[in-house]
Each structure stands twice: as structure tokens, then as C-alpha cells.
Amino acid sequence: MRDIIVFSGSSNSALADRICNNLGLPKGKVELRKFANGETSVQFGDSVRDKDVYIVQSGSGHVNDNLIQLTIMISACKISSARRISVVCPLFFYSRQAESPSSKRGTPSLSGVNNPKNINLLDSVPPSPRSLSRNGSKPISSDPQPKELLNSLKSASNILSPSPSYRPTSSKLSQLPGLAHVQPRSLPTNNSGVTSSANYRSWIAQSGTLIANMLTSAGANQIITMDLHDPQFQGFFDIPVDNLYSKPLIQHYIVNYIPDYKDTVIVSPDAGGAKRATAIADALGLSFALIHKERRQKIVVDPNSSMPLSSDGITLNQNSSTPSINNPQPMKHSSSTTSINNGFPASGTVTPSSVPHLEKYVGTTMLVGDVQDKVCVLIDDLVDTSNTITRAAKLLKDQGCKYVYALITHGIFSGDAIKKLKNSAIDKIIVTNTVDQDAHVAEIGSDMMVILDVSRILSEAIRRINNGESVSMIYDHGW
Amino acid sequence: MSFQKQPNSIKILAGNSHPELAEAIARSLSLDVSNISAIEFSNRESAILLGESIRDEDVYIIQTGCGGQEKLNDYLMETLLMIHACKAASARKVTAVIPNFPYARQDRKDKSRVAITAKLMANLLTTAGCSHVITMDLHASQIQGFFSIPVDNLYAEPIVLQYIKETENYDNLMFVSPDAGGAKRVASLAEKLDTQFALIHKERAKANEVSRMVLVGDVTDKTCILIDDMADTCGTLCKASDLLLEKGAKDVVAIVTHGIFSGDAINKLNNSSLKSIVCTNSLPMSQFAELCSKLSIIDISPILGEAIRRLHNGESVSYLFSNAVM
Numbered sequence: 001m002r003d004i005i006v007f008s009g010s011s012n013s014a015l016a017d018r019i020c021n022n023l024g025l026p027k028g029k030v031e032l033r034k035f036a037n038g039e040t041s042v043q044f045g046d047s048v049r050d051k052d053v054y055i056v057q058s059g060s061g062h063v064n065d066n067l068i069q070l071t072i073m074i075s076a077c078k079i080s081s082a083r084r085i086s087v088v089c090p091l092f093f094y095s096r097q098a099e100s101p102s103s104k105r106g107t108p109s110l111s112g113v114n115n116p117k118n119i120n121l122l123d124s125v126p127p128s129p130r131s132l133s134r135n136g137s138k139p140i141s142s143d144p145q146p147k148e149l150l151n152s153l154k155s156a157s158n159i160l161s162p163s164p165s166y167r168p169t170s171s172k173l174s175q176l177p178g179l180a181h182v183q184p185r186s187l188p189t190n191n192s193g194v195t196s197s198a199n200y201r202s203w204i205a206q207s208g209t210l211i212a213n214m215l216t217s218a219g220a221n222q223i224i225t226m227d228l229h230d231p232q233f234q235g236f237f238d239i240p241v242d243n244l245y246s247k248p249l250i251q252h253y254i255v256n257y258i259p260d261y262k263d264t265v266i267v268s269p270d271a272g273g274a275k276r277a278t279a280i281a282d283a284l285g286l287s288f289a290l291i292h293k294e295r296r297q298k299i300v301v302d303p304n305s306s307m308p309l310s311s312d313g314i315t316l317n318q319n320s321s322t323p324s325i326n327n328p329q330p331m332k333h334s335s336s337t338t339s340i341n342n343g344f345p346a347s348g349t350v351t352p353s354s355v356p357h358l359e360k361y362v363g364t365t366m367l368v369g370d371v372q373d374k375v376c377v378l379i380d381d382l383v384d385t386s387n388t389i390t391r392a393a394k395l396l397k398d399q400g401c402k403y404v405y406a407l408i409t410h411g412i413f414s415g416d417a418i419k420k421l422k423n424s425a426i427d428k429i430i431v432t433n434t435v436d437q438d439a440h441v442a443e444i445g446s447d448m449m450v451i452l453d454v455s456r457i458l459s460e461a462i463r464r465i466n467n468g469e470s471v472s473m474i475y476d477h478g479w
Numbered sequence: 480m481s482f483q484k485q486p487n488s489i490k491i492l493a494g495n496s497h498p499e500l501a502e503a504i505a506r507s508l509s510l511d512v513s514n515i516s517a518i519e520f521s522n523r524e525s526a527i528l529l530g531e532s533i534r535d536e537d538v539y540i541i542q543t544g545c546g547g548q549e550k551l552n553d554y555l556m557e558t559l560l561m562i563h564a565c566k567a568a569s570a571r572k573v574t575a576v577i578p579n580f581p582y583a584r585q586d587r588k589d590k591s592r593v594a595i596t597a598k599l600m601a602n603l604l605t606t607a608g609c610s611h612v613i614t615m616d617l618h619a620s621q622i623q624g625f626f627s628i629p630v631d632n633l634y635a636e637p638i639v640l641q642y643i644k645e646t647e648n649y650d651n652l653m654f655v656s657p658d659a660g661g662a663k664r665v666a667s668l669a670e671k672l673d674t675q676f677a678l679i680h681k682e683r684a685k686a687n688e689v690s691r692m693v694l695v696g697d698v699t700d701k702t703c704i705l706i707d708d709m710a711d712t713c714g715t716l717c718k719a720s721d722l723l724l725e726k727g728a729k730d731v732v733a734i735v736t737h738g739i740f741s742g743d744a745i746n747k748l749n750n751s752s753l754k755s756i757v758c759t760n761s762l763p764m765s766q767f768a769e770l771c772s773k774l775s776i777i778d779i780s781p782i783l784g785e786a787i788r789r790l791h792n793g794e795s796v797s798y799l800f801s802n803a804v805m
Binding site for chain 2: 035037040042045048061062063064065067068076077079093094200202203204205210214216384385414415
């Protein structure tokens, strides 16, 4: 290998070690630390002059720290005369925000929100006929999570009172404390062009272009990533992006480690991942099922019975946290999406919010395909809060499936995801090491979680790029 | 026929680093803080929630470099995301108001194979879509040259002078710079109040560690005012104070613009020989004020508010360099 050096950021140094091992290289020396005030500092111990530099950093853990650290590393290489800087980013930063459905995002954690005006914001906006905005973001108000956020915000809303230690330097300032809780909706005093935000549909800005531009502007010449959640992300860059696939690894696992794999069913936990799952099912000649989430189901609660009914009279199996409906009418391609609970009315309780005669929009999930007495393999590229995949596994078990494998490329497992997975219907989790999984394995137990190593794919890609060979060959064969 | 640009209004956006300052600035302009905020997801990615139209408006994002080990980079990303979001929401002009500019001390290549991170920050802000930056007492004013967009570096000096005139008996004052780099700052203050100044020369072995100090000037029986642009771990300030008292100073007061106070700085200050320490609210100060009785705070929101007003109306900002705004 000529003129090549591999450095590791602090997000996933175990993966970088493996990559270096595979390439037969010593890992480049770099000192990564923080100053007392929290500023990141980077100093390379090995010369990078005229070298082909690869920096391994995954978009996991403390994402923003790792991203800023990565840009500083790139910049430091750049001004130290590196010939070419390639970023090896198995799990790409902010890769998920490029896609809009808020239901697929993680839960907003409260730490980030301390502006009391969010109360108005999250609570506001009567659902108007929705046009597909350019950003396509979902209305915040329809999501149950911000409601919780809202409640907690209300309790935390008095944190903005100015500190008494502010020196009142003028009469205007001495009125400070009295003005602290001015109603946010008080009339704006500048009257030019102020529009009321009452009819404004709040949205979440997408960050894809920013991330791409940050890396490019820092000096990156090339990006190597894996199983990009949103393939359009490649288009945000003006530099080459090599998107590698973990598919060969996953197929290898299915063929070699799942007993009687010919009888298994590949299941995609949502419509977005259908393409990925069908590709694997096709390649192995396996049958395929799909779990579909819908938000349009209208529910009417019958005032005379306490049974919640959907508009076409289907009983619901509703639990308080994740309302789900199993449609008893057979789907076109399936004979097994049968009715629930032996045809009896659902035993699920009516949630307190289901007021009689109130039409409500809830999330529903349904299974398309036959899983009765089968072994199911859930395929997903990215699992964060694990809500989707645990819900999917539960549905599969409800539909008579014997055993559920979950094959995941990027296991972020934020919040209490590991706990949820441990208590879920999933029997075995197979996840790659694009994100460092040591802590997760320790928590969930190594009999339930299996780690697949992607370092060989990445190191082969590095070798090929360094030699100027084609990379596309490893898309199918892995390494 | 040419189109006349419609007059637009100012929007004050608050990041999570210093919402109190944003509120205060908005109040000084008789505005409300806009309904746009930064949130964090459980996977620790940040995002910007826009709840209000800012189309064709002048947007001012109030965010400062603070947060320590945990949050500093989060706030930085928030700033970038917010700028980017404002561009996406068709704001006419996006100005970042960053009183304490992060990474300002990493402004040169002092060792091999390190980054000039201040330059990187300039690039990132510009890349995100920022069209103007307002900051205060930049650690090195050369950082302005890292930007290809206008940077207004405001000075805390006028308001500090005002503070000294109001609170100190300045017959017997002596300004002292704790390092050679701050000599200019001290000389300028001394000239304005017609007093003398002294210098402390220090030899720094490692970042955040002070080794040896030498005083240049006579401070006997003087009230010494230590002037610096920032107080981080406060090692320098405490040692300088000890040195001044040792050399016969009556008492020592420190006035700094940016009170970062990382690590156990507050403890050090409480146990130090400093009579008091004064800093601006360019960083959130409420948590420090509770812990340190020696700390008093100068409010800079009127200066920033006035700068924003002048910028928006196309008036000169240089008036603020020499006149205190209260």
C-alpha cells in the first residue's frame, strides 16, 4: 500500500483498528482531546504530507462532538498538505434527517428545548388541508410525542426568569423581571411585514446539504459510507460518495447461520425499507412480507358501547401506547392478515382520549404476507429508538410467527432502545459494527445479539480506492 | 422599471446556549423572540423547528460559545443548522450574533499538524449561509480576516469604562494586563481614564497552565484592575492577583469580557485574593452568580440590540466602538 494512512476519530476506534488490521497498516497517531472549556482539539502525530488520508468516524454517540471533531481533523490534514482526504463514515451523520416522516425520528429529548414559545408552537396549528410542502415534514401536532414534550415544557417553562444578578443599568432594564413572562403572543411592535404565526405550519429544517457542505468545505475529497438511509444523500455532495452495502454480509448470515433458511420469510418493518428487503429476498429466493404503517385510519367511537370502532365497523385492538389495527379483510396478496382475537371484539381498552363521536387519526400497522408458523427475518437499515422494529416483531408474533430475527445495519439504540429490545418479541438481533456495539452487547447479552463485522468491506474499499480499482465489485460480493 | 425592496423586519432567534441574552436583546428592541427553536433528538442529533415565517426578513441568531465539555459542539451545530434552516426558509439576510466566538483561541498553526479551527469555524458559518457576523472582543481581531463576509467586532470597552466610572473611585486606579497580548486593551483604557497601566509577562508552558509571571510597572498602594478578554480556568487571574498584592497593590479587581469559568474556576475565584470579578453576560452567568459572591455582571444586550438596530437600518456601527449604550 503506498502513501496511505488511516486515522480514527473517537466515535468508533475499534472499527478503525480492525480496518487497519485488515490492511496491514499501523493506525495513524492522532491526539484527540478537549480543552477545559469544551473546545475540541486535534493534533496528528504522523506526517500526512502528500499522503492518501482516510479518517474513520461514525455518526454515532455524541453526534455533534464527533462531527465537529471530524471537520477539525479534515481541516488539520488539509493544512498539513495531505494529498487526498477520504472520510470513512459507515453510519453517516444526520443521515436520517434527510427523510421527513417525523414518526421515524427519535423522540425529541427535552434537554434541547428551553424556549417557552415552543409551547405555542407544538400545540398550535389546527390541521389544515395539507399540501405536500417542499420539505414534506409531518405536522408536529399529529404526533403523540410532542404532546408529552409539551407537558414537560409547561412545567419547565419558568427557567427564563432573568438572574437577579443582572445589573440594572437603566430604567428600562430595571423592569426586567416584571417583563420576563410577557405573553409570547403579545402584539409585535414593529409592524412592517409581520405575519401572524397562527396559520403557519411548523416544520423541521433538513440538514443534508449542510452536512455535505460542512465536510466539503473542511476539505474532504471523498466520502465512503455504508447503507445510506436516504440514497439521495449522495446528491447533496459535489465530491464522490461511495455508498457500500452490507447486503452481502447479511445474506451470508442468513444462509449460514439461520437453520432451514429456505423456509424463512424476509420482512420489512416499514414500506420505506421494502426495496432493501425484497433485494435480499430475491437474491436468496425467499418469500417476503411487508409491514405497513398507516396514519389515515379514521376511528369513530360508538357512544353506546365502549368499543372503539373504525369507520367501517372493524373492531380495534388498541393499546394505549401504540394503537394498532389488524384489518380483518384479506389483503389482495395475502390470505393470512386475518381478524384478531378469534373474531371476538377486541379486549383492548378504550384510551381515555377516545371521546364518543370523535373522529381520530391514529397510526395503524398491518402485515401484508403470510408468516403463520414461519421463521421471520426483519431487515432494517437503521434502528434508533427501536419503536418500529419492536412493534413489527410484536405484530409478527401475533400473526403466528415462530421466531423473529432482526437484521440491522446501523444499530444506534438511543434512549432506552436496548431495554425495549430486550423485552420485545425479537428473539435474536444481528447488527453490524458500524456503530460501536460493545456496550449494547454487554447490556443485552451476547446470546441475544450477534455482531457482524463490516471492516472487511470497508478495508477492501479503501484498498481499491487507493489502488484506483473499481469499487462496484464489492457491492455484490462483499469482499 | 426597478423593484423597490420592501421594508422588512428584524427577527431575533434564540439558540439554546443563551436564551436569556436573546430575550434581553429582543426586549431592548421591543420585539419578541421568534418562534424558531433548536431541539435535540434522543440519538443526540439536533434539528431546527420553524414555527413562524421568516420569508424575506432580517434574521439575527443569538448564540454564544459556551456549554463546556458536554454542549459546546452541540451549540455550534445548532448555530449552523439554524443558519441553514433560515436560508431554507428564504430569509433575506442571516446574521449570526456570537458574542463569545467559539474556537477563537485556535487561531494559528502553533504546532505541526493542527487545525486553524477559528478559520474552519469561519468557513463553516459561511458555508451554512451566514451573511454577517456580530461578535464581541474577539480574542484575536485578525479572525475577522478569516471570514469572507462582514464581521462586526464590538467592544465591551465603553460599557466597562462606564462601569468603572460608576463604581470605582478612580483616582488611585491602575490597569493591569495579565499578559502581554492584552497590553493594547489596557493602554486604551488607561488613556481614556487618564491613569497608568502595568503589564504582567507570563511564560506559558502548556495551554491552560501558567508557569512564571513577571510584573512590569509599580503598583504600590494602587487599586489594580486586571483587564482581559476572557477568563477560562482563571489560573492566570488568580496568580496575577497574588503577584500584584505581593508587589504592594491595595486591592485587585478583575474585569473580563467573556466569563467562561470552566473546570473549577469558580472555586479558584472564591478562594483567590481577588476582591471582585466583573464580567459581561456574553455567556450565561446565572449559574455562576449563585456560586460566586465576588461576581458582578455587566449587561451587554443593549449594545448588541443597538448594533442589530443599526445594521438593520443601514446606519454606522462604529459609533458603538466608543460610546456606551445602556
